[in-house]
Amino acid sequence: MFTTLISCEELHGRLSDPDLRIIDCRYDLMDKTAGRLAYQTGHIPAAIYLDVHDDLSGPPITNRGRHPLPTEAEMNRLFSRAGIGQDTQVVVYDDSFGAFAARMWWMCQHMRHQSVAVLDGGWQAWLDQKLPTSSQADRQAESVSATQFQSQALADQVVNIDDVSDYELIIDSREPPRYRGEIEPIDPVAGHIPGAINRFWKDNLQENGQFKPKAELNQGFSELLSNNSVEQTVVYCGSGVTACHNILAMCHAGLGVAKLYAGSWSEWSNTPDKPVATETDS
Numbered sequence: 001m002f003t004t005l006i007s008c009e010e011l012h013g014r015l016s017d018p019d020l021r022i023i024d025c026r027y028d029l030m031d032k033t034a035g036r037l038a039y040q041t042g043h044i045p046a047a048i049y050l051d052v053h054d055d056l057s058g059p060p061i062t063n064r065g066r067h068p069l070p071t072e073a074e075m076n077r078l079f080s081r082a083g084i085g086q087d088t089q090v091v092v093y094d095d096s097f098g099a100f101a102a103r104m105w106w107m108c109q110h111m112r113h114q115s116v117a118v119l120d121g122g123w124q125a126w127l128d129q130k131l132p133t134s135s136q137a138d139r140q141a142e143s144v145s146a147t148q149f150q151s152q153a154l155a156d157q158v159v160n161i162d163d164v165s166d167y168e169l170i171i172d173s174r175e176p177p178r179y180r181g182e183i184e185p186i187d188p189v190a191g192h193i194p195g196a197i198n199r200f201w202k203d204n205l206q207e208n209g210q211f212k213p214k215a216e217l218n219q220g221f222s223e224l225l226s227n228n229s230v231e232q233t234v235v236y237c238g239s240g241v242t243a244c245h246n247i248l249a250m251c252h253a254g255l256g257v258a259k260l261y262a263g264s265w266s267e268w269s270n271t272p273d274k275p276v277a278t279e280t281d282s
Contacts, residue, residue, distance in 0.1 A: 002117035004252035005211060006091055008125050015045060021083055022047040023092045025100045026123065044093065044126060045134045048082060048144055052100050052241065056107065063160065063263035066239035072153040075111050083144035084113065093119035097209040099201065102244035106260065111151045118248060121210040159234045159261045161271060167259065169228040170196040173237040173246045181278030186238060189269040191276040199224055201245040217253035230256035236264040
């Protein structure tokens with residue numbers, strides 16, 4: 001069972017496994033059709049496509065960020081539609097070094113499905129190793145037999161906007177200039193949640209786009225955590241997506257599962273009474 005990462009070699013060796021479900025989560029924040037078009041052009045054999053905006057997000061019920069979490073009922077329906085059963089090994093990939101795939105990884109383990117892993121290096125690594133691809137734009141309904149996925153979410157993994165400041169450690173996963181308040185290309189206000197420290201999600205990666213070794217990740221996050229526990233750590237980003245990359249990296253390093261503030265900066269910065277810090281005053 002793979003629960004955090006899986007290599008291209010390991011996935012290639014399991015392509016014929018009937019209990020394997022491969023999910024393509026390629027996405028482009030600036031062009032919402034790009035991921036699906038890329039999937040139709042070429043994808044890992046037997047992979048289905050799930051869209052970050054249309055499938056991995058829901059109406060603003062759980063939170064009011066840019067990519068609100070689906071409700072528990074919606075996630076059960078999504079996983080059933082995707083053909084995920086109790087014994088299914090789920091493998092998720094994208095072409096952004098896990099930035100979007102980590103969201104699906106987090107949703108699976110949030111729904112108590114532990115057999116889920118992100119493809120280390122993603123689509124680029126798969127192509128670099130000249131592994132087989134499919135160019136057929138299979139429709140999901142034609143390539144997947146629906147299941148009856150039914151589980152309860154781990155509610156204590158999600159932090160709402162009113163409780164964020166109660167935690168010992170708050171980690172901001174965005175680019176350092178956004179954290180410092182120097183730029184803000186998407187949201188109305190620049191800066192970060194007061195008291196938060198910065199761990200850019202790309203700091204989890206090597207130059208080739210694969211995750212750093214476990215020991216290196218463990219050391220980096222242990223220094224970041226200092227005397228704080230993972231259980232009392234909450235992670236956020238712009239919209240609750242790349243924050244999952246940091247949560248995945250901590251879990252892969254053997255440190256446990258941190259909390260997710262799913263509304264993230266897109267919700268916080270749009271809430272008038274919430275304070276904002278910048279590098280100058282933090």
